[in-house]
Amino acid sequence: MKKAMVLGMGISGKGAKILLEKEGYTVIAVDDNLAMSSQEAVKYVDEIEVFIKSPGVPYTDLVKTVQEKGIKIQDEIEIAYQYMVKYDRKMTIVAVTGTNGKTTTTSKIAELLNFAGKKAAAAGNIGRSFVDVLLSEEAYDYVVLELSSYQLENVYEFRPYISMVTNLTPDHLTRYTDLKDYYDTKFHICQNQEEENSFFLFNIDHEELRKREMLMKGRKISLSQRQEADTCVKDGNILFQGEEIMAVSELSLKGSHNLENSLFIISAGKLLGLDTKMIRDFLIRTEPLEHRMERCFQYGKLQFINDSKGTNIDSAKFALEAYSGCILICGGFDKKVDLNPLADIIVKQVKEVYLIGVIAEKIKTLLLERKYEKEKIHSLGTIENSLKDIKKRFSREDQEVVLLSPATSSFDQFKSFEHRGRVFKELVHKIFG
Incomplete structure (x- = not known):
């Protein structure tokens, strides 16, 4: 047996x-x-x-x-792919990896396909297994897979029709020997693609991606917010291979990081044959995902933003650029990454900071070294303690934004970023409701 x-x-x-x-x-x-x-x-x-x-x-x-x-x-992704090939299961695979933006990009490509009348599912590192999609009675035509570097460590034959690495920034150094090891693992996503029958979406704005162009298989489709590319921004409009898709101002997903995500979504949609009007209508209407700069509560003029998905410094930076001058709650698990860039961002963008989790003291030390005012640093250990202190110090009349964007993972105090985000929202309602 x-x-x-x-x-x-x-x-x-x-x-x-x-x-x-x-x-x-x-x-x-x-x-x-x-x-x-x-x-x-x-x-x-x-x-x-x-x-x-x-x-x-x-x-x-x-x-x-x-x-x-x-x-x-x-990996489960690998044996699911082998099963799909063995039984000639006709399903188009779009595969998404990267340090930031992969969940939004994955979810929204699947949503776009369904909006256009196709049968698509999102799976992988997003709460549903590839196997579950394969064996479903739904008979999906498309699967959009969010793949972490961990999921890509042990794939061998896996071959998507469209693959992409959204961006590369420092992360997961408790798992990998160095950044090169982490970054290179991401490119297992495209290692079996061929130029004549598959595509790789190449974000030319990121230096670490440009360095690894030799690892990219499949026909490269370039993307950029700042320069000429197959999918690019020109005079406030998004173009795909010269065709005007929509104005940047029309995007419902705001911020430069979401513009980057939208370039991937548009590129995938066009390569899959979707109508331009359909793509534009979808991107005008679609809503942000839970735990990603989610406006979750209003207490008079005091606004609460749940960005629990901000699990690394770069993702927190995007949130802080969108909410400059905020009251920040950050900290958590020690991922052994360099925290100096985080301290620099806090000094520049944050009115006051509440520090939680095991890296709280490390961040506090770096802030004090930068002459950030001691009175603006509140190291209270947990989200609950932080919110209770905010309730004492601020009223309904204070026009402030309280932003949870931890800049690290949650495993010191929570099961996942979703758990952390749900607890944050429950506590906000309990304490301020």
Whole structure:
């Protein structure tokens, strides 16, 4: 009897287990909290033919044992793709990765396709497994996959029709040896593409992307906010290969980061044959996603913005540019990245700062080194303590913006950025409601 092992019983792990069982495998589910322990699972490694590692799981002793045995480590994305090819399942894949913007870009491309009357699903690192889409009775024509670098570590045959790396900025240095390792892993997304039958969307505004042009496979479609490109901004209008799509001012998703996202959305839509009017109508109407600069509460003139998805310094920078002069709540898990750029942004853009999580003291030290006024720094540990202090110090008549944009991940205090964002909104309603 064929045996497989799946390490990690999150969304992708559960999807992999379902698919492998459908293919006749007996699956050993391994999860130190939900199933067999990793320590126990080592005993069964000699019995397995297939090993799937969930993306969030680090390279543990069990994984190293599997590697020593010469068993290929695969991802749920990879085996789902192999299944799709094996059974000739006709579904167009659009694959999205990058440090920032990938969730918005993924979601909105899928929404655009559905708006245009197509059958599309968003999946991957977005709350739904690729397997779930493949096995769905919906018979989708398109799947738009958000892929983290973790999900791209163990793909081999995976080949999308359109792929893109939105941008590259420092992140995840607890996982990778250095930034080069992290950045290069992103380009596994396009490693099997061919110029005659697939496309790579190339953001020429980012230096780290330009450095890696040799890693880009598929026909390159260039994008830029600042210079001539296949998709670009000219005289306040967005053009695709010379055709005027819409005015930048018409976009419902505001800010330079959302303009960047929109260039990807428009490019994908045009390459998939969608009508220009359909794309324009969609981008005029569509709404921002939850936890992404989400206006979540108004207390008199005091406004609250939930940007819990701001899990790195660059994404926080976008939010601070949009809400310059705000009262910022930031901090969380220590990702071992250089916090100096964050301190520089806070000094320049933030009226007062509330620091939370394990990196609070590091940020405070850097701010004091920059002569940021001590009275403007409130290191209170948690979101709840911060909001209670804000309630004491500000009234309905104060025209201020309170922005949660943590600039790091949430794992020191929360399960995910979504959990952090929901808690923030619940606390705002409880304390100010």
